[in-house]
Amino acid sequence: MGSGSLLALLVALGACQLGVWAAGRSKVNPRIVVSPRGEREYTFPRNEKYPVFYHETNSSSIYVGGEGVLYYYNFATSETYPVEFPVENGAQCLKPGSPEDNKNFITLIAKHGSEMLVCGTGACNPTCWHLTEKKKDAPQDGRGLAPFTPDTNSLVIVDYPNIYSTIKKSQQNGKIPRFRRVKGDGELYTSDTVMQNPQFVKATTLKHEDSYQDKIYYFFREDNPDKSPEAPRNISRVAQLCKEDKGGTSSLSASKWTTFLKASLICVDPATKGNFNWLQDVFFVNASDWRDSKVYGLFTNTWGSSAVCVYSFGDIDNVFRTSKLKGYDGPDPEIKPGQCVPFRQHTPSETFKIADSHPEVENRVEPLAPTRSPLFHNKHRYQKIGVHEVSASDGHQYTVLYLATDRGSIHKVVELPGGVHNIMELQVFSKKDPIQSMILDHERAMLYVGSSRKVVEIAMDMCGVYHNNCQSCLLARDPYCGWADGRCQSIYRNREVRQNLNLEPWQGKCQNGEVKEADSYQNVTVVPVVPFSRYYLNCPVESHYATYNWYHNNTLIKTCNNTHPQPDCFYFIQNVSHTHYGRYICVSEEDGFRQALVKEHLVNQLRFMSQKGQATMTLASWLQLLLMVVLVELFH
Numbered sequence: 001m002g003s004g005s006l007l008a009l010l011v012a013l014g015a016c017q018l019g020v021w022a023a024g025r026s027k028v029n030p031r032i033v034v035s036p037r038g039e040r041e042y043t044f045p046r047n048e049k050y051p052v053f054y055h056e057t058n059s060s061s062i063y064v065g066g067e068g069v070l071y072y073y074n075f076a077t078s079e080t081y082p083v084e085f086p087v088e089n090g091a092q093c094l095k096p097g098s099p100e101d102n103k104n105f106i107t108l109i110a111k112h113g114s115e116m117l118v119c120g121t122g123a124c125n126p127t128c129w130h131l132t133e134k135k136k137d138a139p140q141d142g143r144g145l146a147p148f149t150p151d152t153n154s155l156v157i158v159d160y161p162n163i164y165s166t167i168k169k170s171q172q173n174g175k176i177p178r179f180r181r182v183k184g185d186g187e188l189y190t191s192d193t194v195m196q197n198p199q200f201v202k203a204t205t206l207k208h209e210d211s212y213q214d215k216i217y218y219f220f221r222e223d224n225p226d227k228s229p230e231a232p233r234n235i236s237r238v239a240q241l242c243k244e245d246k247g248g249t250s251s252l253s254a255s256k257w258t259t260f261l262k263a264s265l266i267c268v269d270p271a272t273k274g275n276f277n278w279l280q281d282v283f284f285v286n287a288s289d290w291r292d293s294k295v296y297g298l299f300t301n302t303w304g305s306s307a308v309c310v311y312s313f314g315d316i317d318n319v320f321r322t323s324k325l326k327g328y329d330g331p332d333p334e335i336k337p338g339q340c341v342p343f344r345q346h347t348p349s350e351t352f353k354i355a356d357s358h359p360e361v362e363n364r365v366e367p368l369a370p371t372r373s374p375l376f377h378n379k380h381r382y383q384k385i386g387v388h389e390v391s392a393s394d395g396h397q398y399t400v401l402y403l404a405t406d407r408g409s410i411h412k413v414v415e416l417p418g419g420v421h422n423i424m425e426l427q428v429f430s431k432k433d434p435i436q437s438m439i440l441d442h443e444r445a446m447l448y449v450g451s452s453r454k455v456v457e458i459a460m461d462m463c464g465v466y467h468n469n470c471q472s473c474l475l476a477r478d479p480y481c482g483w484a485d486g487r488c489q490s491i492y493r494n495r496e497v498r499q500n501l502n503l504e505p506w507q508g509k510c511q512n513g514e515v516k517e518a519d520s521y522q523n524v525t526v527v528p529v530v531p532f533s534r535y536y537l538n539c540p541v542e543s544h545y546a547t548y549n550w551y552h553n554n555t556l557i558k559t560c561n562n563t564h565p566q567p568d569c570f571y572f573i574q575n576v577s578h579t580h581y582g583r584y585i586c587v588s589e590e591d592g593f594r595q596a597l598v599k600e601h602l603v604n605q606l607r608f609m610s611q612k613g614q615a616t617m618t619l620a621s622w623l624q625l626l627l628m629v630v631l632v633e634l635f636h
């Protein structure tokens with residue numbers, strides 16, 4: 001299908017409602033809505049208010065940290081065991097804010113070298129343990145690694161042997177959040193003036209060609225220094241630090257990072273000038289050249305819409321290397337602010353002084369060229385983003401985004417040559433059970449989705465939802481799935497499957513023998529219905545891009561399409577009379593593909609039963625029949 005006809009289709013579907021931008025190249029509402037069934041799940045012995053999750057890539061197990069306990073669950077073997085982590089030695093909070101504070105909430109589960117590190121609040125006494133097999137060793141001081149009480153603004157990054165954290169080390173002092181190196185190459189922290197009320201989002205380390213150039217990048221929101229009424233109150237940032245930073249040369253700066261710089265992240269829709277300034281989450285995608293490594297940033301705005309903007313670390317590095325410092329007009333020192341210094345040297349104090357008083361660069365980080373605009377935006381309020389790259393049967397890599405909504409579901413969005421397609425909504429939990437965590441296992445192509453009650457393992461290649469029907473399988477444009485041997489199969493089982501991911505017409509790819517006669521009245525379900533009763537004919541709406549038509553005896557009686565989105569396309573018969581009997585069929589139509597979804601033949605229950613013979617009838621149905629006969633006679 002050419003982009004012209006795609007545009008026409010979108011216009012027909014009501015482009016304003018879809019919230020489409022940029023010449024209608026994106027399909028932003030989920031095409032199919034499914035509740036995954038048969039996936040494997042682990043329900044915790046009790047609800048956990050602040051659950052934390054750890055999954056090791058390429059394993060089939062998960063660790064869940066809760067209040068005073070760590071649960072292990074293996075999805076392959078169903079093996080499960082708890083490890084208790086009670087408050088140690090009667091520790092207590094001096095001034096508990098709530099009874100909850102006097103408990104040990106696990107806040108960190110991580111691999112540190114070959115060991116497993118588990119840390120918790122320890123009743124205002126942050127504590128860590130090493131865990132080997134099912135045994136924990138003696139408790140250790142966990143200040144800086146775990147907060148004193150459960151805290152949502154904490155970030156810990158383990159990059160063995162170093163550990164970085166934003167958690168304060170003292171309960172009384174230290175109101176100003178800092179980004180620290182808490183373990184490894186000597187403690188360092190950010191100056192108090194470089195961030196204003198930061199809310200940390202995520203961090204990563206990035207290797208450069210020369211190891212002294214290796215960086216730490218972290219992403220956060222903070223108060224906008226521009227207080228003018230038209231300026232947004234919050235601003236999204238990326239900060240850089242050199243991994244080999246040795247701290248300053250004076251006693252005051254000895255424990256401070258000397259290579260800190262921050263820049264604004266821009267995510268603006270060029271069509272509406274709509275600014276998405278609230279960074280929610282980011283996901284890092286590695287590439288062999290660090291410059292091509294990407295950051296997928298998920299942003300929201302005040303109106304509850306979301307946008308995804310993609311940045312490259314090459315662009316981010318370029319902004320930090322070449323931009324002027326905001327508010328600094330003096331000469332550049334020999335070693336520029338933000339520059340990493342080789343051979344175990346310290347940053348010159350002159351450079352540090354300039355950077356410390358002017359920590360922000362003037363240039364802003366913009367999304368990837370050539371568009372420098374969001375990948376897409378829509379009216380869903382997303383909370384988390386994950387990105388997976390899948391190589392399809394045409395040999396190309398396709399990028400799939402997993403976006404967790406605030407309603408217990410995940411949208412699966414694919415970047416295709418024809419634009420971005422929202423191909424599926426997976427309702428993982430009920431609408432009131434928020435998704436607390438979404439972990440991607442890139443090796444096994446699995447998602448681990450956690451709430452406060454359970455964790456679910458979902459295969460990314462869920463091809464069964466496409467009804468084992470060639471057209472559905474190809475129309476889905478799911479890069480994990482394709483058609484081969486009469487089945488909709490996973491690309492991981494069969495690399496030779498037929499797919500339809502580019503803009504070619506797809507119809508020819510399904511051979512005649514595989515096309516089902518859509519309108520056929522074969523395999524109709526016979527439904528006996530009592531005269532004068534009410535009856536609902538229900539057709540599940542799976543694709544937001546399809547039109548659903550109900551036919552009665554080959555006459556169109558009802559149409560449902562995206563103009564009035566509804567979970568189901570139903571036809572209601574208020575009072576069944578003899579003209580309502582006959583054959584009903586619900587046909588979905590999308591991109592020229594027709595499929596019969598529901599086929600029912602309504603027959604008069606009274607006649608139907610008498611035809612079937614009465615020998616097999618139970619007493620109850622006899623009484624029911626008797627009552628009906630009486631009613632029918634009364635009305636006649």
Ligand SMILES: *[C@@H]1O[C@H](CO)[C@@H](O)[C@H](O)[C@H]1NC(C)=O
Nearest residue numbers: 056057058059060442443444
């Ligand atoms: C993942 O596990 C499988 C089987 O256990 C193994 O063959 C494969 O090499 C592992 N992959 C990685 C990247 O470790």
Ligand SMILES: *[C@@H]1O[C@H](CO)[C@@H](O)[C@H](O)[C@H]1NC(C)=O
Nearest residue numbers: 205206207284285286287442
């Ligand atoms: C990306 O690289 C980082 C460090 O270089 C590594 O820790 C991480 O596991 C990599 N991620 C993936 C998905 O390969």
Ligand SMILES: *[C@@H]1O[C@H](CO)[C@@H](O)[C@H](O)[C@H]1NC(C)=O
Nearest residue numbers: 197232233234277278301302
């Ligand atoms: C800005 O930040 C404050 C708190 O830091 C928050 O209450 C507010 O909702 C944010 N505004 C927007 C538009 O996100």
Ligand SMILES: *[C@@H]1O[C@H](CO)[C@@H](O)[C@H](O)[C@H]1NC(C)=O
Nearest residue numbers: 516517518520521522523524
């Ligand atoms: C009718 O049902 C049978 C068995 O349930 C199946 O083999 C056949 O393909 C179906 N025919 C149609 C047209 O759906």
Ligand SMILES: *[C@@H]1O[C@H](CO)[C@@H](O)[C@H](O)[C@H]1NC(C)=O
Nearest residue numbers: 531532533574575576577635
């Ligand atoms: C259904 O239709 C019959 C005859 O057309 C009428 O007598 C009866 O009152 C109707 N029942 C209801 C519930 O409307």
Ligand SMILES: *[C@@H]1O[C@H](CO)[C@@H](O)[C@H](O)[C@H]1NC(C)=O
Nearest residue numbers: 012013547559560561562563
């Ligand atoms: C959607 O349905 C309405 C009637 O309910 C119809 O007029 C309109 O043409 C349909 N749109 C599409 C795209 O089929």
Ligand SMILES: *[C@@H]1O[C@H](CO)[C@@H](O)[C@H](O)[C@H]1NC(C)=O
Nearest residue numbers: 552553578579580581582583
């Ligand atoms: C539909 O066909 C059935 C018989 O198959 C008949 O009883 C019914 O009256 C027909 N209804 C209409 C509206 O054509």
